[in-house]
Amino acid sequence: MTFLDFVLFLILPFLTLITVARRWPILTATGSSNLHAPSVENGKPKSFRTDGDDNPNKDRRPGDWTAVDFVYPPVTSITEPLDQIPPRPYRPYKPGRYHVTMGIRPMEWDSWIELDRDFPAYYHLRAARLASPRGPKLLRTLPDRPKLVRGGADAARELVHELAEFLVARYPGVYRATRRAGVIVAVEVLPVGVTHDLEKEDSMMVATMLQVIYLFIYLFSTTFLILNFLIFRIQDDLAIMIEGADGQYYLQAGAILLGGSSSAVAPPPSFFLVR
Numbered sequence: 001m002t003f004l005d006f007v008l009f010l011i012l013p014f015l016t017l018i019t020v021a022r023r024w025p026i027l028t029a030t031g032s033s034n035l036h037a038p039s040v041e042n043g044k045p046k047s048f049r050t051d052g053d054d055n056p057n058k059d060r061r062p063g064d065w066t067a068v069d070f071v072y073p074p075v076t077s078i079t080e081p082l083d084q085i086p087p088r089p090y091r092p093y094k095p096g097r098y099h100v101t102m103g104i105r106p107m108e109w110d111s112w113i114e115l116d117r118d119f120p121a122y123y124h125l126r127a128a129r130l131a132s133p134r135g136p137k138l139l140r141t142l143p144d145r146p147k148l149v150r151g152g153a154d155a156a157r158e159l160v161h162e163l164a165e166f167l168v169a170r171y172p173g174v175y176r177a178t179r180r181a182g183v184i185v186a187v188e189v190l191p192v193g194v195t196h197d198l199e200k201e202d203s204m205m206v207a208t209m210l211q212v213i214y215l216f217i218y219l220f221s222t223t224f225l226i227l228n229f230l231i232f233r234i235q236d237d238l239a240i241m242i243e244g245a246d247g248q249y250y251l252q253a254g255a256i257l258l259g260g261s262s263s264a265v266a267p268p269p270s271f272f273l274v275r
Contacts, residue, residue, distance in 0.1 A: 063247075065243075075110060075169040076170070077171075078170060078173075079172070082119060082171075086116060120191050126257050130257065138257050141156060141253040142252045145250075147245060149244035149250045156253050159238070161183075173190065174189065175188065184198065185199050237255055238254060239251055239256060240254060
């Protein structure tokens, strides 16, 4: 069974597809997020939609995308202690003879990532599964497929910065950020007492750090670090899908450790969040 077959086997029965707008471009240590400083034009925030002749993607080809301005809606902070938030009763299916269907609807921004009191248990379960012999098969990033689809490394890097901005704003009692020039460079996960550094991308250095925290021995790539960083900060699994030159979406990166709790993310030209 291939990695793609394994992922699809786990997540397809549970998916409810949510399509939302394109987010801002890849963030780096020298850039800055517009989560707290949105673009303003004539005293009003710029729209994240561009219609008509000024839309740079109006006549784009499949797989091509020009980044556009995006104003992230205000994030409502949750101050309730994490141990007082009960698990949400997600019901992707009903008992009996019902067909599993996929619905498309706009996402409520505050509900992108939802944590509850089971978060520490999920955290340690992921650590155990990644430390198992099957760990490298559960977390993977695929390279470019020339003339078809881009690899998932850049998308994973963009996602980690977007997720960091959202989490520290949404759950200030769970995540604590360290910033440099306005950009998050490290995030501390308070319930488990672990700090993750977004800037440390040297494989050997990161491998040493992960040996201490997660009992890892080997680190196979920089993107492996990025996906590790991502999945240890939320309760959802992650699957990154990228549009190819043929208009189809391809799973190019993923961390699928807990079947049925998946969030799939597709970077440009569309941004999908799947629960």
